[in-house]
Amino acid sequence: MSALQTIKGFADLFEPESTLFTRMEDTARRVFGAYGYKELRIPILEFTELFSRSIGTETDVVQKEMYTFPDRKGRSLTMRPEATAGIMRAYIESGLHGRETVSKLFSFGPMFRYERPQKGRMRQFHQLDCECLGAHEPQADAEVMLMLMFFLKELGLTDLSLELNTLGCRECRPAYKEALTAFFSSLEVDNLCEDCRRRLNTNPLRVLDCKVPACKAMSESAPRLIDHVCGACKDHFDVVIRLMDDRKVPYTLNPRLVRGLDYYMRTTFEVVSTGIGAQGSVAGGGRYDGLVAQLGGPEAPGIGFACGMERLALLLAQQENCAEARPDFYIACLDERAPDVAVAAAETLRSKGLAGEISFAAKGLKGQMRRASSLHVRHCLLLGESELESQTVGIKNMDTGEQVNISLATLGDWAEIRCADKACEHRLGAGAYVSG
RNA sequence: GCGGAUGUAGCUCAGUUGGCAGAGCACCUGGUUGUGGCCCAGGGGGUCGUGGGUUCAAGCCCCAUCAUUCGCCCCA
Numbered sequence: 001m002s003a004l005q006t007i008k009g010f011a012d013l014f015e016p017e018s019t020l021f022t023r024m025e026d027t028a029r030r031v032f033g034a035y036g037y038k039e040l041r042i043p044i045l046e047f048t049e050l051f052s053r054s055i056g057t058e059t060d061v062v063q064k065e066m067y068t069f070p071d072r073k074g075r076s077l078t079m080r081p082e083a084t085a086g087i088m089r090a091y092i093e094s095g096l097h098g099r100e101t102v103s104k105l106f107s108f109g110p111m112f113r114y115e116r117p118q119k120g121r122m123r124q125f126h127q128l129d130c131e132c133l134g135a136h137e138p139q140a141d142a143e144v145m146l147m148l149m150f151f152l153k154e155l156g157l158t159d160l161s162l163e164l165n166t167l168g169c170r171e172c173r174p175a176y177k178e179a180l181t182a183f184f185s186s187l188e189v190d191n192l193c194e195d196c197r198r199r200l201n202t203n204p205l206r207v208l209d210c211k212v213p214a215c216k217a218m219s220e221s222a223p224r225l226i227d228h229v230c231g232a233c234k235d236h237f238d239v240v241i242r243l244m245d246d247r248k249v250p251y252t253l254n255p256r257l258v259r260g261l262d263y264y265m266r267t268t269f270e271v272v273s274t275g276i277g278a279q280g281s282v283a284g285g286g287r288y289d290g291l292v293a294q295l296g297g298p299e300a301p302g303i304g305f306a307c308g309m310e311r312l313a314l315l316l317a318q319q320e321n322c323a324e325a326r327p328d329f330y331i332a333c334l335d336e337r338a339p340d341v342a343v344a345a346a347e348t349l350r351s352k353g354l355a356g357e358i359s360f361a362a363k364g365l366k367g368q369m370r371r372a373s374s375l376h377v378r379h380c381l382l383l384g385e386s387e388l389e390s391q392t393v394g395i396k397n398m399d400t401g402e403q404v405n406i407s408l409a410t411l412g413d414w415a416e417i418r419c420a421d422k423a424c425e426h427r428l429g430a431g432a433y434v435s436g
Numbered sequence: 437g438c439g440g441a442u443g444u445a446g447c448u449c450a451g452u453u454g455g456c457a458g459a460g461c462a463c464c465u466g467g468u469u470g471u472g473g474c475c476c477a478g479g480g481g482g483u484c485g486u487g488g489g490u491u492c493a494a495g496c497c498c499c500a501u502c503a504u505u506c507g508c509c510c511c512a
Contacts, residue, residue: 005503060510064437082512111512116437118506127512195509211508261511270512277506284512308512332472367464369472382471396471403471 009115009123020313021126024155025108028128031151035143037104037130042086044110048076054085054295056262058202065113079112082261083129084288084304085295091133092297102134108309120279120311130285131304133292138236141267141287142243144303148271148283149249151307157315160282162250163270165225165257166237167205170265170290172230179223180204187218208256224255233266240267263288267303276314283307328418329356330377331393332368334384342383345393345411352415372398379418 006012013021029039052062067079080086087105090096096103108128115121130147132140145162152160168176181204189197193212200207208219229237244251251269259268268286276282285305292300329349331342342358349356356377359368365384372380382394393411396403406414 008503065510113511115510116508117504118508121511125512129512259511278508279511281512306512311512365471367472371472373473380472394471398472401471 007123009117011122011124016317017313020316021309023316024128024309024312027154028106028108028151031147031154032104032106032130035104035147037106040087040090040105040107041109042080042083042090042107044080044112045077046080046086046089048078050085050089050295051078051081054088054263054291055082059262061113061261065115067112067114081113082111082306083107083109083127084131084261084263084291084306087129087131087304088292088295088297088302091131091300092292092295097134097292097298097300100134102132102140104130104132106130118279119277120308120314122310126309128307128309129304131302133302134300135303136289136301138239138267139243141236141240141303142247144285144305145244145251145269146247146249148285148305148307152271152283152312155312155316156319157273157312159275160271160273161252163254163257163272164241164244164251165254165268166229166233167259167265167268167286168225168229168233172228172233173265176223176225176228177204179228180207183222184218191215191218205258209258219256226253226255236266259284259286263291263294265289269305271307273311273315275318276311279308279311281308282311282315325355327356327375327377328354329379329381330372330375331356331358331381331383332365332372333359333362334365334368334382335388336362337388338362338383341388341408342381345381345383345408348412349415352412353419354415 048066048068051066055062057063061081066081068076071077087107091103091105106129109126110124111127112124114123117123130144132144145164149162152158167173181200184192184200184204184207189200191214192200192207193210193215196207196210196212196215199210205225207215208222210216210219226234226237241253254270257268257270264286266287266289269284270281271283272280273282274280283305285303287301287303289301292298292302329346331346333339333342339358339360339362346356346358356379357375359371365382368382369380377398380396380398382396384394387393387405391408392405393408394403394405395414
């Protein structure tokens with residue numbers, strides 16, 4: 001343990017990862033905005049009760065993964081492990097439900113879960129979160145999923161699969177749970193893994209989700225939820241599927257897809273990738289019609305999803321189309337008097353739209369040129385003794401090796417010409433990456 | 437909470453059956469070159485993650501501990 005290292009599972013994000021995060025946020029604002037979603041920023045700390053009441057007391061998240069501690073007055077606070085609960089709280093507390101029938105909200109930021117870190121899983125991780133509140137219609141389910149896939153496509157991610165399932169509702173799920181429990185109890189329960197024998201009592205649906213081969217084999221012939229849901233749920237799901245088929249968005253029906261949080265019902269979905277190791281699910285969500293009321297709000301239905309930004313970043317980093325933006329200039333100071341001149345010259349260049357930097361200290365030519373090379377700049381501006389005497393600057397094109405000397409007074413003109421030349425290129429890091 | 441792998445120079449890593457701490461890259465100085473990338477010579481840099489133990493002798497063997505990482509679990 002040391003004051004000079006990050007906490008386990010907490011990371012500093014430098015380039016290029018930080019740029020990837022910015023890109024995800026920008027794309028999210030643009031795409032979600034096109035569907036009528038408004039950005040909502042919510043606190044990171046909430047009263048613990050908000051999470052235990054919404055996520056479910058029996059879930060692993062609440063039981064052993066939350067950062068929970070008392071504040072100075074002894075009230076139990078928790079660093080949010082997910083965003084939905086906080087958005088629901090804000091929705092109810094603000095009275096937004098009274099001013100509009102449908103509310104579409106998105107949010108993003110850090111979440112916290114005390115888990116063992118591994119690839120694609122941190123203790124502080126980031127999620128993009130969308131919630132559509134006030135609509136019970138299956139069209140809302142379809143739109144949410146279409147929006148998610150559109151967002152991923154806009155990021156350039158296409159090699160992903162959408163998995164889809166329905167969980168039934170409060171009316172039909174209890175009967176299914178009983179049927180499922182009865183089914184497993186009729187078999188050799190001892191063949192199930194230790195976890196599943198426990199799940200059989202707490203949450204039998206999770207047995208379907210188990211990855212242990214023996215459990216998988218046993219649940220192979222288990223009764224399927226889709227055959228047990230009530231008429232209303234069946235109708236709802238049929239419309240969702242028909243809409244997805246109409247839009248020709250590929251998906252896989254996965255009867256084993258079960259959400260880990262208690263509040264989900266009816267439509268559930270998950271976006272999975274094979275490219276990032278064991279933590280392959282990059283986004284997940286579903287319908288949660290009872291949640292708002294359960295938290296003390298009105299009877300408002302809802303559907304939404306959360307998207308893991310670290311996992312998306314892993315996929316984005318694998319793409320070959322990340323081209324770094326090249327700075328336009330580096331001013332090499334070869335004389336002690338040069339840095340003063342360089343500060344002013346650089347300001348002139350930047351005011352004309354060029355990007356670059358200067359050496360704050362005067363150093364030898366060799367080191368300066370190395371620095372210019374490592375920065376991948378297009379031009380190296382040389383300020384040495386002779387240039388200072390004559391009030392000029394040597395401009396070396398780092399690609400061609402050509403060098404010209406121009407008067408310091410005309411540096412702004414040179415910059416304008418350079419800018420015009422490159423009018424089609426992104427300026428000042430506005431788009432550090434070009435999509436392919 | 438459980439299991440595997442890994443901690444040696446600023447970075448990437450070698451290090452044989454236990455016997456003087458190494459390479460490449462990077463950095464600094466000098467030389468060569470018409471003003472960088474090549475080449476030559478030299479140089480600075482290490483509590484070998486940490487603490488114990490075995491031994492004449494430990495980077496190497498044993499125990500503990502911390503950290504990183506990949507899985508399990510769980511989840512986005």
